[in-house]
Amino acid sequence: MNKKFWIKKILGCIVIALFIASLLGYVVMQLWNHVLVGxxxxxxxxxxxxxxxxxxxxxxxxxIKGRWGGPGCGGNGGWKSELREKWHNMSPEEREKLKQEWRERCKRW
Structure with missing residues (x-):
């Protein structure tokens, strides 16, 4: 694709992002001033x-986290899928040991 296409696409995304941010700012301002002040x-x-x-x-x-698809950023499931895979690869003894460690950590709460 040509260079002009990408420049237009990037500028269009910037304009849309600014419009959405302005709209959200306006909505927050109106809600704050009409609800909370009263x-x-x-x-x-x-x-x-x-x-x-x-x-x-x-x-x-x-x-503050990115959405660029890198490891840990949620691009392909992120840390949740890594933990799920780790859990499934554990033996029953390892699972029970991990559960017990978390019970001890959370007992004070």
Whole structure:
């Protein structure tokens, strides 16, 4: 494919990502200002503060992880499939030992 096609495709993706981020920021701002200000004593926020809240919530609750398909990034099942495979390859004695270790670790909780 030619170079112009890829440039248009990349620019289109950037424009769409900016539009979605702006829309999400606007929705967060409106919800905050119309719901939370009336219920709890919080200040009114502007658009950029709403964008900051989105970024902060992504960092705190979603983590910072890529989706590029590399090992551990969730491209081909990620760490869950690796653990599942490891579990299936264990002998019954190894499984019981692992269960017991986790019981001991979680006992204090």
């Amino acid at each position: 219920i709890v004593t919080v200040p009114v926020i502007d658009f950029w503060q709403a964008i900051g809240l989105l970024v902060l919530s992504k960092i705190l609750f979603g983590g």
